[in-house]
Amino acid sequence: MPSALAILMQEWEADRPARDRPASYRRQHPTGPTTGIGASFGPQRLLALQRLAGNRAVVSRIPPPELALGQMMHKSPVEEVKSLLEYGVVDWAVTDDDARRACQILADMSPMDLAKAVATLDSSSTPYLERMVDNAPYALVRTPGFAKVVSQRQAARNVALAKQLVSYKFLDWEVTPPEALAAQTLLDSVPEGDKKDALAEGWLQKRIQENLPQGDDYETGIGEQLLDGALQGDFNEDPTFWNVVSQIGVGLVPYAGQVADIRDLLAAIDEMFDEKKQGYKKVTSWINLVLVLVGFVPGIGDLIKGLGKAAMKAVKGAAIKVGRGLWDKAFRHLVEPLIKHLLPDVVVKAKARLRELLEARAKKLAAEHPNGPQGVSGDASKVDVPGGAVPSIAELSKATDEAFVEAAKGAPRRTGRVISELVHDAMEALKAWAGNVYKELEFIRFDVEVKGDDLILYGISSKYPLIRANIKTIKRDIVQKTDFIMRQLKERDKLLKAARAAADDVAGAIRKEAIDISEGLGEHIANILIKRELPGAKLLFTGSGSGTLDKVFELGGVLHVVEAKGGAGRLGSREIAAAGQRAEQGSAAYLVSVLNNMALSTDKAEAEIANQLLKKLKQPGSVRMWVTSTGKLNINAAEPLTVKLIEVAIP
Amino acid sequence: MTDAATRRQQLNAVRGRLSNNVTAVAGALAAYIEFTDALTAAGLSQALGEDGVPDLLRHAGRAGLLVFETRGSQDLVVTDLDTGETIRKPDTSAANPTTVVQALLAALASGDTETAASLAEVPPEDLQTDQAPAPPVILVVATALQRAAVGDRASVRRLTADPVRDASIYGEMLRQLDRWARGDAVDVDQLRHADTASWLDAGYAADDPIVLLGLPALGLSALSLSERSGQQP
Numbered sequence: 001m002p003s004a005l006a007i008l009m010q011e012w013e014a015d016r017p018a019r020d021r022p023a024s025y026r027r028q029h030p031t032g033p034t035t036g037i038g039a040s041f042g043p044q045r046l047l048a049l050q051r052l053a054g055n056r057a058v059v060s061r062i063p064p065p066e067l068a069l070g071q072m073m074h075k076s077p078v079e080e081v082k083s084l085l086e087y088g089v090v091d092w093a094v095t096d097d098d099a100r101r102a103c104q105i106l107a108d109m110s111p112m113d114l115a116k117a118v119a120t121l122d123s124s125s126t127p128y129l130e131r132m133v134d135n136a137p138y139a140l141v142r143t144p145g146f147a148k149v150v151s152q153r154q155a156a157r158n159v160a161l162a163k164q165l166v167s168y169k170f171l172d173w174e175v176t177p178p179e180a181l182a183a184q185t186l187l188d189s190v191p192e193g194d195k196k197d198a199l200a201e202g203w204l205q206k207r208i209q210e211n212l213p214q215g216d217d218y219e220t221g222i223g224e225q226l227l228d229g230a231l232q233g234d235f236n237e238d239p240t241f242w243n244v245v246s247q248i249g250v251g252l253v254p255y256a257g258q259v260a261d262i263r264d265l266l267a268a269i270d271e272m273f274d275e276k277k278q279g280y281k282k283v284t285s286w287i288n289l290v291l292v293l294v295g296f297v298p299g300i301g302d303l304i305k306g307l308g309k310a311a312m313k314a315v316k317g318a319a320i321k322v323g324r325g326l327w328d329k330a331f332r333h334l335v336e337p338l339i340k341h342l343l344p345d346v347v348v349k350a351k352a353r354l355r356e357l358l359e360a361r362a363k364k365l366a367a368e369h370p371n372g373p374q375g376v377s378g379d380a381s382k383v384d385v386p387g388g389a390v391p392s393i394a395e396l397s398k399a400t401d402e403a404f405v406e407a408a409k410g411a412p413r414r415t416g417r418v419i420s421e422l423v424h425d426a427m428e429a430l431k432a433w434a435g436n437v438y439k440e441l442e443f444i445r446f447d448v449e450v451k452g453d454d455l456i457l458y459g460i461s462s463k464y465p466l467i468r469a470n471i472k473t474i475k476r477d478i479v480q481k482t483d484f485i486m487r488q489l490k491e492r493d494k495l496l497k498a499a500r501a502a503a504d505d506v507a508g509a510i511r512k513e514a515i516d517i518s519e520g521l522g523e524h525i526a527n528i529l530i531k532r533e534l535p536g537a538k539l540l541f542t543g544s545g546s547g548t549l550d551k552v553f554e555l556g557g558v559l560h561v562v563e564a565k566g567g568a569g570r571l572g573s574r575e576i577a578a579a580g581q582r583a584e585q586g587s588a589a590y591l592v593s594v595l596n597n598m599a600l601s602t603d604k605a606e607a608e609i610a611n612q613l614l615k616k617l618k619q620p621g622s623v624r625m626w627v628t629s630t631g632k633l634n635i636n637a638a639e640p641l642t643v644k645l646i647e648v649a650i651p
Numbered sequence: 652m653t654d655a656a657t658r659r660q661q662l663n664a665v666r667g668r669l670s671n672n673v674t675a676v677a678g679a680l681a682a683y684i685e686f687t688d689a690l691t692a693a694g695l696s697q698a699l700g701e702d703g704v705p706d707l708l709r710h711a712g713r714a715g716l717l718v719f720e721t722r723g724s725q726d727l728v729v730t731d732l733d734t735g736e737t738i739r740k741p742d743t744s745a746a747n748p749t750t751v752v753q754a755l756l757a758a759l760a761s762g763d764t765e766t767a768a769s770l771a772e773v774p775p776e777d778l779q780t781d782q783a784p785a786p787p788v789i790l791v792v793a794t795a796l797q798r799a800a801v802g803d804r805a806s807v808r809r810l811t812a813d814p815v816r817d818a819s820i821y822g823e824m825l826r827q828l829d830r831w832a833r834g835d836a837v838d839v840d841q842l843r844h845a846d847t848a849s850w851l852d853a854g855y856a857a858d859d860p861i862v863l864l865g866l867p868a869l870g871l872s873a874l875s876l877s878e879r880s881g882q883q884p
Contacts, residue, residue: 587744649728
């Protein structure tokens with residue numbers, strides 16, 4: 001059933017001719033289309049306006065209009081962007097929100113439209129996109145939309161803007177993290193040749209690097225996770241993706257890899273034969289052991305092992321379905337007898353031998369390199385490091401960490417290719433392992449397929465599915481079923497909320513003080529301007545708080561209403577009646593609403609001046625309105641404040 | 652709470668500004684001040700238990716009609732004195748959906764069927780202004796009231812056919828208009844309750860004259876009564 005508003009629109013459209021010339025409703029001053037959107041209101045435009053205003057009630061209740069939004073707007077998207085980034089008579093600053101909205105409009109365009117829009121904006125004498133970048137908050141700078149927009153600009157412009165962003169200026173010796181990140185994003189969009197020229201001087205990259213956002217601004221603790229993965233190896237029972245990446249990295253480093261392999265083998269054996277863990281009963285533990293052994297093969301072995309572990313982590317999430325009865329049968333007849341009767345002694349001896357080996361290597365290394373790093377063990381004869389210096393595991397891990405961070409930053413495409421190769425290798429390794437196992441179980445052949453989100457391992461010639469693992473379910477289960485992770489996540493969430501609340505409280509109090517200062521400055525500037533413009537004017541009223549006028553002066557029988565704005569001056573709006581009816585500041589409805597509010601005040605002076613104004617407003621020319629502003633306040637800018645004086649002619 | 656003496660002072664001040672002849676008021680701004688003053692005076696008079704509320708509501712209805720008749724007659728001119736840059740556009744802010752709703756309710760409540768019928772003919776493009784944006788539900792109510800004012804039950808039923816989830820006074824007015832269109836009695840208590848809640852939500856004081864007036868209840872109960880007595884609303 002169509003909504004009420006839809007019916008309303010249809011009806012007005014249907015019998016419009018009959019209503020166009022009403023008998024008793026007499027418009028004295030018909031108005032045609034005027035400036036600004038929505039000056040002429042057809043039904044579709046009304047709808048578009050409500051959509052533009054973000055009115056969710058309309059969006060959810062009214063079917064989408066047949067006309068494209070752009071057709072209904074007086075302003076094209078490019079004009080909208082210009083208006084957001086322009087300094088106007090009543091709009092003296094580009095705010096964070098303006099920059100965000102402008103960027104959003106541009107980012108939503110098709111590539112062709114975006115290229116045209118960017119060319120249009122950059123060919124203007126007004127530096128629109130420079131303003132957008134200059135006022136972009138951190139949350140915007142890090143979005144793909146921002147990168148998409150700036151990537152359409154000429155390389156020379158982006159290089160120049162990047163330099164400008166991180167250059168020191170008079171009284172401005174600070175490069176903020178958003179500025180550094182914006183500069184980096186601009187440079188990232190520049191072709192290699194141009195970038196090389198830009199970076200030739202060295203200072204630019206150095207200053208960007210020094211000022212890039214740190215700590216919590218990054219994805220949480222990737223570096224820490226990498227280091228953790230490198231050091232803990234398989235002893236980490238809940239490895240994250242980055243732990244695994246780091247482990248692969250360590251495995252690729254000669255010597256460190258050998259140590260790491262032994263360390264992982266010990267962990268795998270512990271998992272498999274520990275009395276409590278009883279890993280030997282689980283198919284996943286066997287896969288893990290095989291992968292650890294594969295890891296002894298230098299290079300690619302580590303890659304396969306790492307990826308296999310990531311898969312095992314998923315499998316442990318219990319989203320794996322093994323062909324019914326198959327594993328039980330194999331376990332009962334093949335694995336359990338081996339474990340019970342043969343392996344324990346061997347395993348215990350192997351573990352002991354491995355530990356001895358590890359300790360012996362450590363002692364030997366310490367003897368050969370008395371000034372070298374502490375706590376390192378392994379076969380020193382296999383060290384292949386230029387200069388013979390043996391780096392500590394921590395150093396190696398750090399180097400790996402940095403290498404991966406660098407790789408992730410600089411070459412996302414290359415990383416993607418490497419990962420796809422690793423996945424391919426891992427699949428091959430899995431197939432090889434499965435082949436051996438199934439051969440033992442007398443299956444004729446096996447196959448592995450990825451279908452949508454499922455990874456399926458088939459056996460027997462009839463393609464009987466043996467294992468089906470849903471990747472999404474695995475990911476979800478890993479998080480939900482791991483108490484430790486859940487507890488940590490909840491604790492983290494709680495702490496972050498508490499931190500946010502505390503930060504909001506403190507920031508709110510500080511911000512209020514800053515606003516008070518801005519408003520005080522606004523009033524001070526207003527007094528100066530009105531004295532200049534209206535010499536001899538008598539101050540009748542000074543308001544405080546919202547819902548009142550700032551100042552009222554009298555000169556020659558005329559009342560002068562002054563709206564004093566401090567800080568980024570932008571005319572706002574206020575609710576003038578119940579249920580969301582608003583009016584824009586500067587309009588008649590806004591002024592009358594403020595005056596009606598003041599007229600009912602218990603403050604006699606306030607009520608009196610409001611009554612006086614309401615009376616005078618009925619006589620044209622007896623009230624004038626002024627808006628004064630300090631402009632955007634910035635102590636580091638060449639002009640810390642920009643004084644403006646606007647006269648709003650009252651109808 | 653405001654005491655009676657203060658209310659009396661407020662009423663005197665507002666009454667002192669009201670014109671004896673609405674049609675003599677010149678310009679949209681003066682018409683809008685006349686309109687809001689008349690509503691404020693009606694609210695204050697009602698709070699003080701004075702006579703004359705219907706007359707003030709009739710005055711408000713006519714001033715409201717004048718707001719739409721003079722819509723766009725005066726320009727909003729903004730001049731930057733430093734650069735000389737000027738923006739000029741008609742000030743249409745007073746002619747917003749809330750104004751037509753309140754004017755219609757005032758006209759209906761005062762039994763001014765002629766003004767109500769004239770207000771019913773204000774076309775939708777004149778109800779909208781970018782200088783005073785309003786949620787669409789107010790426009791739906793405005794239109795339903797326009798139809799109700801000329802006794803067009805069928806249109807009102809179509810407009811109120813959807814279950815209305817809006818919790819404001821406008822949602823309640825649509826529900827009550829639906830009742831009226833079906834021939835049922837209007838629930839005045841519900842209207843009063845929703846009206847007060849909506850004004851309080853908007854930050855108005857409980858003893859604000861517009862809250863005390865309870866205009867939706869007055870207007871829709873008058874509509875309901877006139878229908879039941881067989882009169883054209």
